[in-house]
Amino acid sequence: MQAVSAFLIPFLDIQLLGLVAAGTFAGIYIGAIPGLSVTMAVSILISFTFAWPVYPALALMIGIFMGGVYGGSRTAILLNIPGAPAAIATGLDGYPMAKKGEAGEAIGITTVMSFFGGCIGIIVLALAAPMVSEFALKFQPRDYMLLAVLGILLVGSLSGESLIKGIFAGAFGILIGTVGLDPLTIADRFTFGFSELRGGISFVAVMIGMFGISEALVQLHDVNKAAVRQQISRIVPSWSTITKYLPLSLRCSGIGVIIGALPGTGGDIAALMAYDHAKRTTKNPEVPFGEGAREGLVAPETANNAAVGGAFIPMMTLGIPGDAVTAIMIGALFIHGLNPGPMLMIDKPDMFWFIVGALTLANVFMLIFGLTGIRFFVKVVETPRSVLIPVIILLSIVGAYAVQSSLVDVYWMLGFGVLGYFMKLYGFQLGPVILGVILSRLLDDNWRRAIISDQESLPMLLKGIVTSPLSLVLFSAVLFILLAPLWRMVKARRAA
Amino acid sequence: MREGQTRRPGEAVFVAFLALASLGLLIKAYGIAGFEALSSPGALPMAAAAVMLVSALVILVQTMQAPVTKDETVREHILPIAVVVAIIAITAYAFLLQPLGFLITSFLFLAVLIRVLSGRSLFFCVWSSALCVLLIYVVFRIIFTVLMPEGIVPEREILAWLGRLFGGAR
Numbered sequence: 001m002q003a004v005s006a007f008l009i010p011f012l013d014i015q016l017l018g019l020v021a022a023g024t025f026a027g028i029y030i031g032a033i034p035g036l037s038v039t040m041a042v043s044i045l046i047s048f049t050f051a052w053p054v055y056p057a058l059a060l061m062i063g064i065f066m067g068g069v070y071g072g073s074r075t076a077i078l079l080n081i082p083g084a085p086a087a088i089a090t091g092l093d094g095y096p097m098a099k100k101g102e103a104g105e106a107i108g109i110t111t112v113m114s115f116f117g118g119c120i121g122i123i124v125l126a127l128a129a130p131m132v133s134e135f136a137l138k139f140q141p142r143d144y145m146l147l148a149v150l151g152i153l154l155v156g157s158l159s160g161e162s163l164i165k166g167i168f169a170g171a172f173g174i175l176i177g178t179v180g181l182d183p184l185t186i187a188d189r190f191t192f193g194f195s196e197l198r199g200g201i202s203f204v205a206v207m208i209g210m211f212g213i214s215e216a217l218v219q220l221h222d223v224n225k226a227a228v229r230q231q232i233s234r235i236v237p238s239w240s241t242i243t244k245y246l247p248l249s250l251r252c253s254g255i256g257v258i259i260g261a262l263p264g265t266g267g268d269i270a271a272l273m274a275y276d277h278a279k280r281t282t283k284n285p286e287v288p289f290g291e292g293a294r295e296g297l298v299a300p301e302t303a304n305n306a307a308v309g310g311a312f313i314p315m316m317t318l319g320i321p322g323d324a325v326t327a328i329m330i331g332a333l334f335i336h337g338l339n340p341g342p343m344l345m346i347d348k349p350d351m352f353w354f355i356v357g358a359l360t361l362a363n364v365f366m367l368i369f370g371l372t373g374i375r376f377f378v379k380v381v382e383t384p385r386s387v388l389i390p391v392i393i394l395l396s397i398v399g400a401y402a403v404q405s406s407l408v409d410v411y412w413m414l415g416f417g418v419l420g421y422f423m424k425l426y427g428f429q430l431g432p433v434i435l436g437v438i439l440s441r442l443l444d445d446n447w448r449r450a451i452i453s454d455q456e457s458l459p460m461l462l463k464g465i466v467t468s469p470l471s472l473v474l475f476s477a478v479l480f481i482l483l484a485p486l487w488r489m490v491k492a493r494r495a496a
Numbered sequence: 497m498r499e500g501q502t503r504r505p506g507e508a509v510f511v512a513f514l515a516l517a518s519l520g521l522l523i524k525a526y527g528i529a530g531f532e533a534l535s536s537p538g539a540l541p542m543a544a545a546a547v548m549l550v551s552a553l554v555i556l557v558q559t560m561q562a563p564v565t566k567d568e569t570v571r572e573h574i575l576p577i578a579v580v581v582a583i584i585a586i587t588a589y590a591f592l593l594q595p596l597g598f599l600i601t602s603f604l605f606l607a608v609l610i611r612v613l614s615g616r617s618l619f620f621c622v623w624s625s626a627l628c629v630l631l632i633y634v635v636f637r638i639i640f641t642v643l644m645p646e647g648i649v650p651e652r653e654i655l656a657w658l659g660r661l662f663g664g665a666r
Binding site: 048162164165167168171172174175178182184185187188189190192213216217220221223224384385386387389390391393394395397398401402405407410411414417418421422425426436440443444447448451452456458 | 504507510511514521524525528529533534535536537538539540541544545547548551552554555558573574576578579582583585586587589590593594598602605606609610613614615616624628632636642643644
């Protein structure tokens with residue numbers, strides 16, 4: 001009963017209802033406009049909502065998250081420019097449809113299937129999370145430590161072209177997270193004698209710099225790129241179209257939830273895997289894949305929205321973010337005094353059910369806004385980048401300043417922005433940096449707890465790992481990620 | 497942005513900088529508690545810095561072995577003029593925010609950047625910047641109640657005067 005009433009809060013409170021609606025609406029546009037990303041928007045938003053009560057702040061962020069994942073598909077269809085990585089696969093068949101004058105139908109199918117995928121993801125989240133969190137209570141400090149390392153490594157290995165660059169980025173993030181006074185011994189760590197550094201580096205400044213400023217600077221390379229607009233046809237798909245693709249969308253939702261729930265994998269990988277699944281399993285598509293196949297739209301769109309619910313499972317139950325956006329959501333929960341993990345599910349189950357409710361509501365609003373206002377949407381996404389990018393940079397600066405009314409944070413943001421820009425240009429992933437910053441504290445605390453309980457002895461810690469099935473599985477996964485590229489390299493050399 | 501396994505202009509310098517910075521951070525991390533204990537406050541920073549150093553060195557070797565891209569230059573593909581202008585503008589913004597205040601600094605920032613990036617008329621840059629600053633001010637100062645430096649604009653007096661004006665009209 002308590003769960004039901006918490007679930008219904010965003011539906012019954014008019015302010016929260018409005019915030020979820022506004023967030024979803026804004027998210028669709030943010031996700032759609034190339035150069036704006038959900039990660040960027042949520043990280044900027046944290047700085048403006050940190051003083052709000054937790055429910056309204058979360059309602060707005062969840063709306064933006066849900067809307068943003070869907071929004072990327074629209075520009076992929078209309079302009080052949082995916083607004084977000086999760087929409088890359090959508091453009092493969094969406095844009096050919098738009099060129100044939102079927103843009104409206106493509107947007108309609110995408111919207112309905114995104115809604116369907118979102119529903120499946122939320123249902124699995126509601127059913128699985130309580131069980132996972134109960135299981136997570138059995139975790140030892142060493143398991144949390146291994147889980148944190150695994151999460152960072154997975155993000156590093158799956159989100160970019162080079163594992164070693166991902167490892168560098170993750171370690172860099174962990175190091176940033178250790179700056180300041182050590183909470184246990186009050187020892188100075190990387191403060192260089194500056195009192196401003198004793199409180200640590202504001203992770204909001206790091207996030208805005210890495211995702212807001214660096215992305216805006218990269219976008220300046222194509223500042224005058226013009227987009228080609230398509231004609232809009234009928235939008236709402238027929239009932240027969242929906243039922244025809246329901247079995248495929250159900251299978252792809254499953255792929256989306258599982259991929260989304262794995263730390264390090266998000267909507268983009270889920271969408272590409274689902275597209276591949278559709279291509280392999282659809283024997284005789286009406287239109288070939290790559291030329292406007294409906295199946296090529298249904299598969300990635302159900303999967304990437306189902307991945308949203310999936311990504312919340314490790315975040316809410318273990319405190320381990322699935323990707324950069326959920327890492328930022330965890331940061332938002334920290335700011336509001338909440339500590340995601342199994343204890344949150346036990347101490348504050350209301351919070352979990354509120355999030356499930358807000359996700360459901362955002363999914364409904366996504367369907368409503370997705371099927372309406374397309375013509376207005378086309379006008380907005382055509383805002384010249386030469387105007388849009390300066391505004392984004394200004395919002396980033398205001399966001400970094402607003403958290404502590406401190407110019408030092410603006411300098412940090414600028415520094416991390418420029419560093420992030422070069423890292424992006426040279427193929428370093430930024431996701432592991434943020435994951436490292438967020439997980440640094442968890443890693444530090446649990447490493448110290450684990451090693452102290454094993455009397456400062458590494459052999460004893462290793463013995464504990466190999467004798468516990470859970471620790472052994474996690475440790476093997478870490479080793480596998482680290483050793484697999486070496487094995488591939490050795491094999492390639494032998495073959496050569 | 498990347499094209500295969502080739503070396504982009506400036507990549508080797510950047511990775512060498514990362515390796516050097518990692519070495520500096522490792523020395524600094526050692527200074528926290530040395531090898532005092534595995535649970536010391538310096539253990540994780542040292543481990544992180546060591547991982548950074550080793551991985552940066554591996555990346556440096558890989559980068560040096562990769563063939564150089566022929567069709568890219570630093571000026572066009574790494575630091576185009578638009579990026580340099582944006583970085584200078586952000587730095588200038590950070591320095592001018594306190595003395596000039598949010599409204600004037602933001603207006604100047606947007607007007608200059610839009611003018612440089614779009615090459616549109618001065619009139620367009622002025623009105624679009626003024627409109628954007630006004631929108632951002634209304635949303636963040638009034639709705640989100642974010643306090644930004646006032647500088648030389650007597651914002652509080654203006655807001656109070658507006659309040660009296662509308663209060664009096666009622």
